[in-house]
Amino acid sequence: MEVVQRIAQLRTEIERHNHAYYVLDAPTIPDAEYDKLFRELQSLETQHPELLTLDSPSQRVGGAVLDGFSPVRHAVAMLSIRTETDTEGSGAFNFDTRVRKALDRNDAEIEYACELKFDGLAINLRYERGVLVQATTRGDGETGEDVSQNIRTIHCIPLCLQYCDAEIIEVRGEVYMSRKDFNRYNDKQRALGLASLVNPRNGAAGSIRQLDSRLAARRPLSFFAYGLGEVRGWDLPATHSGVLDALSSFGLPVCDERAVVRGAQALADFHHKVAMLRDALAFDIDGVVYKVNSLAVQAELGFVSREPRWAVAHKYPAEEQLTVLRDIEIQVGRTGKLTPVAKLEPVFVGGTTVSNATLHNEDEIRRKDVHIGDTVIVRRAGDVIPEVAGVVLERRPAHLMPFVMPTTCPVCGSKVVREESEVNVRCTGGLFCGAQRKQAILHFASRRAMGVEGLGDKLVDQLVDENIIHSLPDLYRLDVATLAALERMAEKSAQNIVVALEKSKHTTLSRFLFSLGIRHVGETTAKDLAHNFGKLEAIMQADNERLLSVPDVGPIVAQSIVDFFGELHNIEVVQDLRDVGVSWEEHDGVSTAALPLTGQTFVLTGTLPNLSREEAKSRLESLGAKVAGSVSKKTSYVVAGAEAGSKLDKARELNVLVLDEAELIALLRKVDSK
DNA sequence: TGGCCTCGAGTTCA
DNA sequence: CTCGAGGCCA
Numbered sequence: 146m147e148v149v150q151r152i153a154q155l156r157t158e159i160e161r162h163n164h165a166y167y168v169l170d171a172p173t174i175p176d177a178e179y180d181k182l183f184r185e186l187q188s189l190e191t192q193h194p195e196l197l198t199l200d201s202p203s204q205r206v207g208g209a210v211l212d213g214f215s216p217v218r219h220a221v222a223m224l225s226i227r228t229e230t231d232t233e234g235s236g237a238f239n240f241d242t243r244v245r246k247a248l249d250r251n252d253a254e255i256e257y258a259c260e261l262k263f264d265g266l267a268i269n270l271r272y273e274r275g276v277l278v279q280a281t282t283r284g285d286g287e288t289g290e291d292v293s294q295n296i297r298t299i300h301c302i303p304l305c306l307q308y309c310d311a312e313i314i315e316v317r318g319e320v321y322m323s324r325k326d327f328n329r330y331n332d333k334q335r336a337l338g339l340a341s342l343v344n345p346r347n348g349a350a351g352s353i354r355q356l357d358s359r360l361a362a363r364r365p366l367s368f369f370a371y372g373l374g375e376v377r378g379w380d381l382p383a384t385h386s387g388v389l390d391a392l393s394s395f396g397l398p399v400c401d402e403r404a405v406v407r408g409a410q411a412l413a414d415f416h417h418k419v420a421m422l423r424d425a426l427a428f429d430i431d432g433v434v435y436k437v438n439s440l441a442v443q444a445e446l447g448f449v450s451r452e453p454r455w456a457v458a459h460k461y462p463a464e465e466q467l468t469v470l471r472d473i474e475i476q477v478g479r480t481g482k483l484t485p486v487a488k489l490e491p492v493f494v495g496g497t498t499v500s501n502a503t504l505h506n507e508d509e510i511r512r513k514d515v516h517i518g519d520t521v522i523v524r525r526a527g528d529v530i531p532e533v534a535g536v537v538l539e540r541r542p543a544h545l546m547p548f549v550m551p552t553t554c555p556v557c558g559s560k561v562v563r564e565e566s567e568v569n570v571r572c573t574g575g576l577f578c579g580a581q582r583k584q585a586i587l588h589f590a591s592r593r594a595m596g597v598e599g600l601g602d603k604l605v606d607q608l609v610d611e612n613i614i615h616s617l618p619d620l621y622r623l624d625v626a627t628l629a630a631l632e633r634m635a636e637k638s639a640q641n642i643v644v645a646l647e648k649s650k651h652t653t654l655s656r657f658l659f660s661l662g663i664r665h666v667g668e669t670t671a672k673d674l675a676h677n678f679g680k681l682e683a684i685m686q687a688d689n690e691r692l693l694s695v696p697d698v699g700p701i702v703a704q705s706i707v708d709f710f711g712e713l714h715n716i717e718v719v720q721d722l723r724d725v726g727v728s729w730e731e732h733d734g735v736s737t738a739a740l741p742l743t744g745q746t747f748v749l750t751g752t753l754p755n756l757s758r759e760e761a762k763s764r765l766e767s768l769g770a771k772v773a774g775s776v777s778k779k780t781s782y783v784v785a786g787a788e789a790g791s792k793l794d795k796a797r798e799l800n801v802l803v804l805d806e807a808e809l810i811a812l813l814r815k816v817d818s819k
Numbered sequence: 820t821g822g823c824c825t826c827g828a829g830t831t832c833a
Numbered sequence: 834c835t836c837g838a839g840g841c842c843a
Contacts, residue, residue, distance in 0.1 A: 478829065497832055530831050530834075665839075667827045699840045777824055
C-alpha cells in the first residue's frame with residue numbers, strides 16, 4: 146500500500162479512537178492496540194519526514210521548546226461576560242428583566258440556553274477547512290498568545306473536524322483539568338517529591354503557558370466548547386443551542402449539562418439544580434451562564450461597554466478565598482500527636498465562614514511552604530473539610546520566618562519525638578500531659594465507649610485544669626457538690642452528670658476495652674478481643690502469641706496490648722474502675738456456635754426510616770454478621786436508606802446486593818427464625 | 820513482596 | 834470523610 150495512504154488511514158483511525166476515548170468516554174479498542182497504531186504512524190513519519198503535518202496525532206506528544214509565545218490579534222474580540230452579583234438568588238430575574246426591557250417585550254417569555262461556567266482558561270481554536278491551525282489565549286480580549294503547540298497535546302481537542310470543511314470556523318471554549326486528573330497528577334508528583342498544583346484551574350493555566358510542550362503534554366487537560374469566534378463559509382444555526390449541537394457533531398467536546406428553557410423562573414431553577422449537582426461534577430465550575438438562545442435576538446440586543454447584553458454569568462459562592470494566616474497553633478491529641486492548626490483571618494468560603502484549618506504535620510507545612518503572616522488560599526468544596534491549598538508568594542511580606550515544630554510539648558513541656566518512618570511528632574508525656582489526659586477522658590466518656598452523656602470538652606477542661614480529676618476512676622468519685630461549684634454548672638446539670646456516670650457503669654467488655662484507649666485498639670478490634678477471650682483477665686495476661694491467634698490482630702496490635710497491660714499504672718486504673726463499680730458480663734470466650742449470618746459482611750449507608758444505624762448494626766452483629774465501614778467486592782450486602790452517598794454508588798459499581806430497610810428486616814426475621 | 824481491604828485516628832462548622 | 838497504616842492473601 147502507498148505510504149501516503151497508510152499514513153492518512155492511521156491518522157483517521159487514531160483520531161477516531163481519540164474521540165471515542167476522550168470525548169465520548171467509551172474506548173473502542175484496548176490501549177495496547179492503540180499504542181501499536183500510534184507507533185506505526187510515528188515510525189512512518191520518521192521515515193518520511195516530508196509527510197509530517199501539524200494535524201497529525203503524533204504531534205500530541207509535544208514538540209520544540211519555545212522562547213516565548215507570539216501575540217495574535219483576535220479576528221473577533223474575546224469578550225468577557227458580565228457577572229450577575231446577587232445576594233438572594235435574584236440574578237436570573239434581574240437578567241431576564243433587563244433583556245425584556247431592552248427588547249421592549251415585557252410580556253414575552255424569552256428562550257434561553259443555560260450552561261455551566263467552567264473554572265479554567267478560555268481558548269480560541271481556529272479551524273481552516275476543518276483543520277486546527279491555531280490556538281490562542283484570551284489575553285486582554287483583543288490580543289492573545291499563540292499556544293497552538295500546547296493545545297495540540299490535549300487529546301479531546303480534534304486536530305481535524307468531522308463533517309466540517311467551512312473556510313474558517315473559530316471555536317471558543319475552556320481548557321480545564323478534571324478533579325480526578327488533578328488528584329491523580331498531584332498524587333504522582335508528591336510520590337516523586339515534586340511540586341504539586343494548587344488547584345485545577347492553576348494546573349490548566351500553568352500547563353498552557355508552558356514553553357516546553359512536552360511538559361504540557363504530561364498534564365492531563367480537557368476542553369469544552371461553548372461558543373464561536375470568526376466564522377466564514379458556514380451557515381450558522383438559528384440558535385445558540387443549535388451551534389453547540391453542531392460543534393458536538395463536528396467532534397468537539399460539549400458539556401452535556403445544559404438546557405434550553407423559557408422565562409426567568411426556569412433560569413433560577415437551572416441555577417438551583419446545578420448547585421445541587423456541583424460537588425458531584427467531574428470538574429470545577431464557578432457558576433452557570435445564561436444566554437439568549439436565538440442568535441437573531443442576540444444581534445438585536447448587542448453590547449454595552451464591551452459586554453454582551455444577551456449573556457450573563459450567575460455565580461455560586463466561591464470555593465476558594467484568599468486570607469491571611471494569623472498564627473499556627475499546636476494541638477495535642479489523645480495519642481500525643483502534635484497537630485499544627487492554621488488560625489486564619491475568618492473568610493466566607495464554600496458557604497461558611499472558616500477560621501481554622503488543619504495543616505496535618507510538619508512535612509505538609511514545608512511542602513506547602515506556609516509561613517505565619519502569609520496570604521494563603523483556603524479551599525472548601527461542598528462537604529469537604531476546609532484546607533489551606535497554597536500560598537500566594539507574591540504577597541509575602543519581607544522577613545517572615547519559616548515555621549518550626551516545637552521540640553517540647555506546648556502543653557506539658559515534655560520532650561517530643563518523631564519516630565523514624567513516621568510523619569507525626571508525638572509528646573512523650575503520656576498521661577502526665579494535660580492535653581492527653583483530657584483527650585483520654587473524653588474518649589473514655591464518648592458515646593461509642595462508656596457513653597457518659599453530658600461530659601463534654603468544656604467540662605473536662607475544667608475538671609483537669611482544677612486538678613479535680615487525675616485519672617479515669619476519679620470520674621466516678623465526683624459528687625454533685627464538686628460539680629456544681631464549676632462554671633456553667635449548677636445543681637441540675639451536676640445531678641445529670643452523676644446519673645449519667647452511674648448509668649455508664651454497667652457496660653460490656655468490648656466497650657470497656659475500647660474506652661481504655663489502647664493504641665491500635667479501636668471499636669472493632671475491641672469487639673474481636675472481647676469475643677475471643679470473654680474475660681478481661683485473660684486479655685491482660687495474654688502474651689504476644691496468644692493475641693496473634695485472634696483474627697485481624699497482628700504483631701503491631703498485639704505488642705501494643707502487651708505494652709499497655711505491662712504498665713503497672715494501667716493495671717491500677719483498671720482495678721480502680723472495677724472497684725468503683727464498673728462492671729460487665731464475662732463468658733468463657735469464643736462461643737464457637739456458628740450464628741446464621743457468620744461470615745457475611747454488611748455495610749450501612751444513608752438514613753433508614755425506622756431502624757437507627759446503631760440498632761441495625763447491633764441486630765446484624767448479634768446474628769454473627771460483620772458490619773464494615775466501606776464497600777468492597779467482599780461485601781455481602783449494602784443496606785441503603787435515604788440520602789445514601791458514595792457507598793451506594795460503589796455497591797452498584799461492584800454489583801453488590803443492595804437492600805432497603807424492609808428487605809433487611811425481612812432478612813433478619815427469616816434468618817432469626819431458623 | 821505487592822496489592823487489596825479494613826480499621827484507627829483526626830478533622831470543621833452550624 | 835479521608836488518609837495512613839496494619840493485616841491478610843496470592
